[in-house]
Amino acid sequence: MRNLTISKKLLGGFISVLILLAIIMTINLVQLISLNHTYTELIEDRTKKMLQVKDMVIAVKSEQIAVRVYAMLGDETSLKGITSSHETYMTISKQLTAAVKTADMIEMLKQSDAAENEYFELAKEVSELKKQNKEQEFTALLSNQGRAIIARFEKILTDMEAYQQSLLDRSQAQASKQVEDVISLVIILGIITLILGLAIAILIGRLISKPITELAKAAEKIATGDLTGKPIMMKSNDELGMLSSSFNMMANNLRALIVRVGSSSEQVAASSEELSASAEQTSLVTEQIAITIQEVATGVDRQVTLAHEGFQTIHEMAIGFQQIAANTQSVSAKAAEASEKAISGNESIQTAVAQMNAINDTVSGLAEVISELDGKSNQINNIVGVITELSAQTNLLSLNAAIEAARLRGCRHRGTEAVPAIF
Known part of the structure; x- marks a missing residue:
């Protein structure tokens, strides 16, 4: 620092503050990216999975309605609706199975798929009985085995919804915690930056103001006629160092000039007396x-x-x-x-x-x-x-x-x- 000029010191101080700001901006950017990723995962992943589970429930409900309608009316459209709902469910189930990573969710998906397949087979059997006009048999089948499968299936889907909701709540809590951490980190980094910036400003201010204060005090002494002050010693090689050297040279020349003026005054006084x-x-x-x-x-x-x-x-x-x-x-x-x-x-x-x-x-x-x-x-x-x-x-x-x-x-x-x- 001693060999740096004032402009370089100021530039160094500004660069230091800019570096601190760049570090803070980088950390904030990383945290914001992480937070954005968390919210993206929360919105796109958790919410999407929740919607997929609800779509699976809707598909099962649609399939159940199609089976009941077909059993009552024998409508071929309802029969196609059974197959379409089953395919929709299986497509959503495959997508959800590929997306989930937890073992509990995978196990519940397997149970749900098994229940869906079992109900789809029941629907096929009901359709065959309907074609054979065995109304009592398919009615009994739907009332007994069908209700049991639907009840078990609804329980699995309810558990899946609850599990996804718990994951969503946990992700929201983590996101909130991460937001709080980011805010705390930003505040801490802001305080650290403020302290470091203040320290750099004080350091540079002292490096500049202290020599100027010494020069001002020395100049004030000289202005009052006191030329007995010691030379100002500065170890820096900046503009203030050159200024102090020039000031010391000026003070020495002023002392020599006053001595010469005093001697000349004495000579003039002696000459005046002689004259x-x-x-x-x-x-x-x-x-x-x-x-x-x-x-x-x-x-x-x-x-x-x-x-x-x-x-x-x-x-x-x-x-x-x-x-x-x-x-x-x-x-x-x-x-x-x-x-x-x-x-x-x-x-x-x-x-x-x-x-x-x-x-x-x-x-x-x-x-x-x-x-x-x-x-x-x-x-x-x-x-x-x-x-x-x-x-x-x-x-x-x-x-x-x-x-x-x-x-x-x-x-x-x-x-x-x-x-x-x-x-």
């Missing part, structure tokens, strides 16, 4: 870069302002130098007058000296401003270095910082180149 940390670090770095850029922009604006102020100071110095040159030329032209105006020239010289001292002070202040600008440039270079290091993490901010630093360097170079141009 969160990197995002926080990037945010901090971005804030620092923004603050630094703001400070750089503030410093650059200040340097530009200082450079502009220095440029104005240098421009004013240049104008002063030009005035000094003009004054010097005026002093040279008026050297002759200076001698004349010594006192006035001395005062002018003192004034020029005072102006030169002022110019010297201004130039010293300008040198300090230029020194301060150089220090700011160094700070800008340091800040640019920091921005360059931060650009490895944030390319866009690094690029903007590099562009801003380049712009600042360009302004600083233009500022430093303006000083020699003025001088």
Whole structure:
């Protein structure tokens, strides 16, 4: 049964039930044939024999009537009736003798035949006496010997009828008993068939439903998230066995998939934490870069302002130098007058000296401003270095910082180149 498919199991169950039904039908058919034979024998044999015995009685009665009529009337027709009735009786007797099988019936037929033959001889003797007109003799013969033969003959026929009736009653009882036996056998076989069919149905049902129930329970556990169940072991090689193998494979693959998903989830969580940390670090770095850029922009604006102020100071110095040159030329032209105006020239010289001292002070202040600008440039270079290091993490901010630093360097170079141009 384990190596049979479900269709073969079902087919085997149906075939088993059909075989049981065929056996029951065969047994019932045999019993019905036997019962039919019994009733056929009862109807055709027993009843026929009863009718034959009655026909024999009728033949004897007809013969007796024919003898009496002939004795009274001397009718030739009655004489022929005697012979005809005798022949009818003997024909029926031979048929009945050939049909009966019991010794009692055969013995009674012999006695009946003997009585019939004796009465037929009596009828012949009566006919002869009638022909001789010996009425008293044949009347006495019929009254004495004839009545005795008829009485004995009727007793034999009555016994035959009673015997055949007893056989008929016995056959009817046997037939009734056989009918009851057939009914009992049919009921018993029906119950046995019902039990066997029910057993086969239960067996096949268990063979099919038990694995399905196990698969349903295992699937319910998996549906609730319990993947710790043991593999379903089925020893059958039918569709349910293949289904259980596929189910076990599915459960194993599902366990492996969940393990991989768990591992991937842990990796994703770790990566998320790393990304969160990197995002926080990037945010901090971005804030620092923004603050630094703001400070750089503030410093650059200040340097530009200082450079502009220095440029104005240098421009004013240049104008002063030009005035000094003009004054010097005026002093040279008026050297002759200076001698004349010594006192006035001395005062002018003192004034020029005072102006030169002022110019010297201004130039010293300008040198300090230029020194301060150089220090700011160094700070800008340091800040640019920091921005360059931060650009490895944030390319866009690094690029903007590099562009801003380049712009600042360009302004600083233009500022430093303006000083020699003025001088």
